[in-house]
Amino acid sequence: MAKKRVVTTKINGDTVEFLCEPRQTLLEVLRNTLDLTGAKEGCSNGNCGACTVLMNGRPVDSCLVLGVEAEGAEIKTIEGVACGTHLDEVQSAFLENAALQCGICTPGFIMQTEALLAENASPTEEQIRFYLAGNLCRCTGYDKIVQAVQSAATKRQSGCGTTACCH
Amino acid sequence: MRDFEYEAPTSLGGALAVLSKGTAKTMAGGTDLIDQVRMGRHAPDVIVDIKKIPELNVLQHDASGLRLGAAVPCYKIYGHCGIVSDYSALADSCRIIGGIQIQSRASVGGNMCNAGPAADSTPAVIALGGVCVIAGPKGTRELPAEAFCVGPGKNALQPDELLVEIKFPARAAHSGSHYRRFIPRNEMDIAVVGVAASVVLDDSGQKFVSARIALGAVAPTPLLAQAASESLAGQPVNESSIAKAAELARSIAKPIDDMRGTAEYRVHLVGVLTQRVITAAVARARGENIGHAH
Numbered sequence: 001m002a003k004k005r006v007v008t009t010k011i012n013g014d015t016v017e018f019l020c021e022p023r024q025t026l027l028e029v030l031r032n033t034l035d036l037t038g039a040k041e042g043c044s045n046g047n048c049g050a051c052t053v054l055m056n057g058r059p060v061d062s063c064l065v066l067g068v069e070a071e072g073a074e075i076k077t078i079e080g081v082a083c084g085t086h087l088d089e090v091q092s093a094f095l096e097n098a099a100l101q102c103g104i105c106t107p108g109f110i111m112q113t114e115a116l117l118a119e120n121a122s123p124t125e126e127q128i129r130f131y132l133a134g135n136l137c138r139c140t141g142y143d144k145i146v147q148a149v150q151s152a153a154t155k156r157q158s159g160c161g162t163t164a165c166c167h
Numbered sequence: 168m169r170d171f172e173y174e175a176p177t178s179l180g181g182a183l184a185v186l187s188k189g190t191a192k193t194m195a196g197g198t199d200l201i202d203q204v205r206m207g208r209h210a211p212d213v214i215v216d217i218k219k220i221p222e223l224n225v226l227q228h229d230a231s232g233l234r235l236g237a238a239v240p241c242y243k244i245y246g247h248c249g250i251v252s253d254y255s256a257l258a259d260s261c262r263i264i265g266g267i268q269i270q271s272r273a274s275v276g277g278n279m280c281n282a283g284p285a286a287d288s289t290p291a292v293i294a295l296g297g298v299c300v301i302a303g304p305k306g307t308r309e310l311p312a313e314a315f316c317v318g319p320g321k322n323a324l325q326p327d328e329l330l331v332e333i334k335f336p337a338r339a340a341h342s343g344s345h346y347r348r349f350i351p352r353n354e355m356d357i358a359v360v361g362v363a364a365s366v367v368l369d370d371s372g373q374k375f376v377s378a379r380i381a382l383g384a385v386a387p388t389p390l391l392a393q394a395a396s397e398s399l400a401g402q403p404v405n406e407s408s409i410a411k412a413a414e415l416a417r418s419i420a421k422p423i424d425d426m427r428g429t430a431e432y433r434v435h436l437v438g439v440l441t442q443r444v445i446t447a448a449v450a451r452a453r454g455e456n457i458g459h460a461h
């Protein structure tokens with residue numbers, strides 16, 4: 001069997017060292033080794049986006065990244081979005097707009113929305129739908145998710161969010 | 168997933184040394200490869216991650232043309248102003264490969280090497296006159312993009328060779344290009360048909376000097392539509408010259424029936440898309456801003 005590797009990476013701002021086999025995906029490492037179970041496994045083949053995390057600032061499907069590729073990278077997961085018990089604008093907008101039902105897709109949508117708003121502070125509906133096309137939701141029908149993203153963008157722009165403490 | 172070793176060499180020589188040892192598989196973004204290994208379609212003993220090799224990350228645009236490292240991910244390609252303006256068809260194709268998460272990792276090199284008949288970037292690379300630069304134990308060789316794919320899932324590489332970069336000639340004056348595909352959904356789907364065109368017009372913008380048209384998803388490999396391309400040279404830019412090129416493009420399409428569309432439907436689509444894509448490429452050659460037009 002291939003030797004386990006020691007991987008050093010930064011996750012949600014903290015330096016983390018873990019052991020993994022080359023064949024383990026980043027998603028498996030996050031969930032099974034590091035107990036960060038926020039990223040979900042929906043399809044394991046890049047279609048659903050439930051496993052979305054940010055890697056060096058870019059959104060990626062963590063089921064299509066090898067754990068060993070995290071060496072030297074900066075990873076952000078859903079666990080790093082809130083500040084203590086304060087939800088950030090995107091998280092609270094998803095709650096306020098009822099943009100989730102079963103919730104399996106939500107961590108992925110929120111990470112993808114964080115990436116979108118970092119690139120484009122006030123996206124149009126078309127831009128939102130295009131950017132979130134790699135995230136699937138079987139429950140909501142998407143309209144409420146789009147509304148949540150719009151409302152998060154507005155809140156963040158008007159500066160009345162709750163994330164001042166650690167972002 | 169199958170057990171394998173992982174190597175991430177930082178030099179081309181280092182990568183070639185690992186590849187020479189046998190059952191190794193190259194990985195760029197892994198968006199095709201990781202699932203293929205998981206599903207047992209490939210059974211490598213070693214995965215060679217090529218993203219740390221400088222030559223594979225080249226992105227150089229100057230008066231002599233464009234050099235695109237095989238591992239450069241899509242988002243960097245459509246985020247590059249020079250590529251958007253001078254190699255628009257390439258940017259068009261990278262903007263629609265998968266969703267944004269896929270584009271963070273997926274490369275044009277991987278798209279070409281995977282050799283899917285419906286790969287989106289390959290027709291764009293062919294239409295833009297791309298040349299594949301291949302490194303192997305015996306040195307470097309070059310192959311025009313239209314000769315790179317040899318069958319569904321099969322490319323012209325030997326197991327111990329690597330696609331290093333794709334070279335494109337400088338954009339000619341009064342030229343423009345476009346890639347467009349037909350899919351039943353708005354995004355995140357496999358092309359039923361894809362067409363790329365690159366056209367060069369004369370100074371007046373009224374006559375074609377030359378053109379290159381390429382088709383995807385209508386044959387075992389993406390195709391250069393040679394007769395259609397040549398038919399435009401010297402012709403006035405009008406409906407009848409464009410319709411004739413579209414007819415010639417239709418005539419080489421040899422698609423299959425599958426769940427995405429019948430062969431007859433696909434041939435029809437080749438005609439429609441070819442006309443639209445040539446028209447959009449002409450507009451760009453004339454300096455009109457047609458936006459992303461995806």
Ligand SMILES: Cc1cc2nc3c(=O)[nH]c(=O)nc-3n(C[C@H](O)[C@H](O)[C@H](O)COP(=O)(O)OP(=O)(O)OC[C@H]3O[C@@H](n4cnc5c(N)ncnc54)[C@H](O)[C@@H]3O)c2cc1C
Binds near residue numbers: 265273
């Ligand atoms: C959800 C989803 C949606 C997708 N949508 C699209 C789409 O719309 N259009 C489309 O065309 N494709 C699509 N794809 C397929 C895939 O993302 C693309 O083919 C992508 O460009 C592959 O690039 P990569 O860098 O990830 O390749 P990898 O997965 O790393 O490699 C692909 C293949 O090429 C080989 N390879 C890679 N680089 C080299 C090299 N430099 N030299 C030699 N061999 C090499 C690998 O060994 C492997 O066999 C999609 C995939 C997923 C998962």
Ligand code: FES
Binds near residue numbers: 040044047050061
């Ligand atoms: S689990 Fe990764 S995209 Fe679905």
Ligand code: FES
Binds near residue numbers: 099101
């Ligand atoms: S809320 Fe159930 S899948 Fe989106």
